[in-house]
Amino acid sequence: MSAALGRHLVALAVGLVFGAGLLVSGMTQPAKVLAFLDVTGSWDPSLMFVMASAIPVYAVVYRLALRRPRPLLSDAFVLPSRSGLDARLIGGAALFGIGWGLSGYCPGPAVVSLASGALDVVVFVAMTALGMWLAARCERPRARS
């Protein structure tokens, strides 16, 4: 089996397991997500434990993985290189949070929920794609200069 095929099979497995995790945890139920964000109302803190459980698992494997000379199926680890805070990060995160609070959807659960074929999630994901495309279009001229 070639390494490229292996990497694609891994990506498929990652999507399946990640999606299963989102389904099991309750993240694909927008009303539950909104109840998690509703701290002054009938707050449902259970979704906090999704992050609280995912982070230690990933944190341990991350440190073990980076001790190895290279990943199993590729030549090098590709990690985010940006550091430092800027207005783009802060403004972008604030806008994302507003969209999350308006809908109860973030990108992962929305993509998984596409399987339901419901109009609301199809519209949400289409508009997310449009937003990404618009933001990328606005970025490009600046990146060129």
Place this chain on the structure above:
Amino acid sequence: MDVASLWRAIFGGALIGLAAALLLWANGRVVGVSGLLGGVLAPARGDVSWRAVALLGLVLAGIAGALVAPEHISSSPRPLGLLALAGLLVGIGTRLGNGCTSGHGVCGISRLSARSIVATAIFMSSGMLTVFVLRRLGAAP
């Protein structure tokens, strides 16, 4: 909050952490769903195909979930116009902010990235504030 949903959150979170860990261990990549989407829709450089396959895996998980346990996928209680606006903000925001709940919230915090810790604190706060404002305007969450 009932005990069952607490255990489901913990188990589901562990699966999410394991999936992200597998991608790092085998492929050397960091995962975030907005990064997968953005990398397919508006690629800055190559690497489109593995992201498309990972997105396919997410959708296939959804199809399996819809067949086996349809109660785990529900629609948003919010009206369609608001969802359209929300989708647009999520798209613009995750692209500008370089990540969402998975990339910043899980992978970034695990790496102790200052950018991800700040981004997560901000989107959690603005999400909570948005729900609060909508509640004051009379929308049930």
